[in-house]
Amino acid sequence: MSQATTKTAADDALAEGEPEPTTEAAERPEVRLRLGGTTAPGVFSFLGAAAGAFALCWLLYERLLPLSGALGFWLSWFVVFNGLYLLIGRTQWDSRTARENAVRALAVSAGVVVVALIADQVGFVSVRGWAAARHLTFFTQDMEHTGPLSPLTSGGALAAIVGTLEQLGLATLFSVPLGIGAAVYLAEIGGRTAKAVRTLIEAMTALPSIVAGLFILGVAILTLGLQKSGFAASLALTVMMMPIVTRAAEVVIRLVPGTLREASYALGSSHWRTVWNVVLPTARRGLVTAVVLGMARGVGETSPVLLTSGFTSHLNLNPFHDHQVSLPVYIWNYVRMPTPNMVARGFAAAMTLMIIVLVLFVTARTLGGRADKEGSR
Known part of the structure; x- marks a missing residue:
């Protein structure tokens, strides 16, 4: 029975014009393509290319050609290595x-270059600012009673740290509801003005x-007569943060599967309840990422804060009254001074700003919930 079936299938294939498989093709061993993984020849080729590119770039870049500089050297190495x-x-x-x-080597080397650049920046700032940041007074005092020639044990960035946290907190409080609301309008409601709103954003x-x-x-x-203060600076930061939050949140909301919306409508939910109870909770992690991107844009701004809040050397806990300094303005003011102690304080403030950004990002990701594969209530 099986032989008859096989013969009939072969006859049908010949009738349809398909070539009959030859004995040589049938006996040819199957060749499996193995992509990915690590082999000894691949590792030695990678190391050899890296060493050869380093030697060639050193010979051309540093000896034969009138060029110098670490950045240009490593960029040249990156191109020659690949x-x-x-x-x-x-x-x-x-x-x-x-x-x-x-392509794998290109991706790996590009990642190494990016990580190396970030590590170089963090290390440079940390080394220059450690002389001031190692003293506890840098985080507990302001600069009201500190002069250009004062020792590093006197004065600190407490006023700038407080100002940055208050201004960024107010700006986040203003920009997140406005940005997410605009994103919901663009992704879920739309209308005649949606195109104009998207263009403006x-x-x-x-x-x-x-x-x-x-x-x-x-x-x-x-x-309007509003005085220069941390509140005015937060309004300027809101203008910078809101479009970032809106664009990122709109993309995330559009990624929510339409079947979830249809299921909610089938259960009798209204449009706004579907958005509030289904769409936004599903896109929660992406919305947290949108907020983090907005905070990253606002935390390092200098010029809008300087124009709207001014500069002061004393601690001001009230963001609605009088001038208030922030870490970017503190850095800008003291790094350009000629005394080494002031420059060290500026770099220590830059290191503090990086730590604050890291803490904010980790906190935001933690509040965003667990990974999707772990599930949540």
Whole structure:
């Protein structure tokens, strides 16, 4: 029975014009393509290309050509390394495997370069600012009674730290509801004005920060009579943060599966209850990421804060009254001074700002909930 069935299938294939498989093709062993993984030749080729690119760039960049500088050297090494690795791979692998290994090496080396640049920046700031940051007084005192020649044990960035946290907190409080509300309008409601709103938000994303500061200075301070304060600075930061939150939140909301909305409507929920109880909880982690991106944009702004809040050397806990300094303005003011102690305080403030950003990001990700694969209530 099985032989008859096999013969009938072969006859049908021949009738339809399909070629009959030859004995040589049937006996040919199957060749499996193995992409990925690590092999000894791949490791030695990677190391050889890296060493060869380093030696070649050192010879050309530092000896033969009138060039210098670490940044240009490592960028040249990155280009030469990937070219050498591709050429070495073509001598020992087939074209498909060589291209696959070259792309993997490109991704790995690009990641190494990015991490190295970040580590270099963090290390440079930390080394320059450690002389001031190692003293506890840097975090417990302001600069009201500290002069340019005062020792590092006197004065600190307490006023700037408090100002940054208060201004960023107020700006987040203002920008997150407005940004997420605008994103819900663009993604869930729409209408005739949705295109105009989206165009305006995209234009505000590229708005220079100093223009936002001038806008708050002209409207809120000069026209409405609001004094320069941390609250005015938070308004300027809100203008910078809101379009970032809106664009990121709109993308996340659009990624929510439409079947969840349909199931909610089938159970009798209204539109706003579907958005509130289904769409927003589903996109919670993405919305937290949108908030983090907005905070990252606002925490390092200098010019809008300087225009709307001014500069002061004493601690001001009230963001609604009088001038209030922030860490970016503190850094800008003291790094440009000629005395080494003031420069060290500026770099210590930069290191403190990086730590605050790291803590805020970790806190935001923690509040965003557990990973989707773990589930949540």
